[in-house]
Amino acid sequence: MTAYGYFLSCEEHGPDALVEQARMAEQAGFTSLWISDHFHPWNSAQGNSPFVWSVIGALSQATSLPVETAVSCPIMRLQPTVTAQAAATSAVQLGGRFRLGVGSGEALNEHIHGEHWPRAAVRLEMLEEAVHIMRRLFDGGEVSHHGKHYTVENARLYTLPDAPVPIDISAFSPKATELAGRIGDGFITMAPDAEAIARFRRSGGGTKPAFAGLKVCWGTDREKAVRTAHHLWANEHLPGELAQILPTPRHFEQANELVTPEQVAGSVACGDDPDAHIAAVSAYAHAGFDTVYISQIGPEQQGFFDFYRTRVLPHLPA
Numbered sequence: 001m002t003a004y005g006y007f008l009s010c011e012e013h014g015p016d017a018l019v020e021q022a023r024m025a026e027q028a029g030f031t032s033l034w035i036s037d038h039f040h041p042w043n044s045a046q047g048n049s050p051f052v053w054s055v056i057g058a059l060s061q062a063t064s065l066p067v068e069t070a071v072s073c074p075i076m077r078l079q080p081t082v083t084a085q086a087a088a089t090s091a092v093q094l095g096g097r098f099r100l101g102v103g104s105g106e107a108l109n110e111h112i113h114g115e116h117w118p119r120a121a122v123r124l125e126m127l128e129e130a131v132h133i134m135r136r137l138f139d140g141g142e143v144s145h146h147g148k149h150y151t152v153e154n155a156r157l158y159t160l161p162d163a164p165v166p167i168d169i170s171a172f173s174p175k176a177t178e179l180a181g182r183i184g185d186g187f188i189t190m191a192p193d194a195e196a197i198a199r200f201r202r203s204g205g206g207t208k209p210a211f212a213g214l215k216v217c218w219g220t221d222r223e224k225a226v227r228t229a230h231h232l233w234a235n236e237h238l239p240g241e242l243a244q245i246l247p248t249p250r251h252f253e254q255a256n257e258l259v260t261p262e263q264v265a266g267s268v269a270c271g272d273d274p275d276a277h278i279a280a281v282s283a284y285a286h287a288g289f290d291t292v293y294i295s296q297i298g299p300e301q302q303g304f305f306d307f308y309r310t311r312v313l314p315h316l317p318a
Helices: 015-028 052-062 080-093 107-113 120-138 174-183 194-205 222-237 249-258 261-267 274-287 301-315
Strands: 003-008 033-035 067-069 098-102 143-146 151-155 167-170 186-189 210-216 291-296
Touching: 003 015, 015 033, 015 052, 015 301, 033 052, 033 291, 052 067, 052 080, 080 098, 080 120, 080 151, 098 120, 120 143, 120 167, 120 174, 167 174, 174 186, 174 194, 186 194, 194 210, 210 222, 210 274, 222 249, 222 261, 274 291, 274 301, 291 301
Parallel strands: 003 033, 003 291, 033 067, 067 098, 098 167, 167 186, 186 210, 210 291
Antiparallel strands: 143 151
C-alpha cells in the first residue's frame, strides 16, 4: 500500500502560506506532510526560509495530518540536544503525529557558525552519534555523553510525547543508505530507486517504512511551468556533491547556469496533463515506497490542489 503526502517547501514560502497549504493539502486528500528545514533557500528566487520548528507549532493547530521534517540536520547548526528538544515538543503538540527526518546536511545551512564543513564520511559519523544521543534523550532520563564529536552534560527532556519520536534517516549514497538501515526507524530519499530500498532493508531496515519525495509544477501553460521549475529549482538537477558543499545561495545561482530548461522539462512533471503527473508519482509507488510526498513548485498552489484532488490522487496506485 502506498500513501501520498504533501511536501511543504520552507525555501519558497513564508510561515503563513505554509500553514494555509497544509490546510489545502488535507482538504485535497493528502494524508501526511513533509516540511523542509533550511537556514537559507537554495537561491534568492525561492526567497524564504522560516524557522521550521515555529511553523510546525502552527501546523499542529491547523491540521490533523502527521508531520515530518524532511530533513533536519542535527550535527552542527542545531546540535542533537536542541534538535531532540524541538522534536519532542513537536510530537507533543501533534499528539504523537510527528516523525523526525534527519540527514547529514548541506554546507548551505550548516556552515553559518564558521565551523569547518566536514567530508561526507565524517558527517555520517556525526549523524550516527547525534541519533544515539537523541534516542537517549527521548527515553526521558538524564543524559551525559562524551563522544568523538559531541559532549552532553546532565541533559534531560521534561516535555516528552508518550512514545519516543521515530527517527528516519535521509540517504542518497550506498553508505548512507546502509546507515539508515542500521540505525533508522525509516528511510528517506528523493529518487524512485527500488535498489536503494532493497539496500536499506538488507542493512537492517527490514519492514520499516521507506519514504520519498518529488517536485512537480502544475500549470495550464506547460512552457511557463517549465520556466518556473527551472527558475526556482534548477539546483535539483546539479551533479555530484555540489548540493552538499556549495556554501551560499549565490554559489548555487552560479552553478544553476549549468542546468538547462530542457533538462528540467525532461525530468519534472510540468503542466496540466494528468497522465504525466500520474506517471511521475506512480514510479515511486512501483519502486516500493510506503509514502510518496509531492511538492508543487511555484505560486499556483490552489490550482495544484484542485488538480490533484480531482485528476491525480484518485488514479494513483494504492
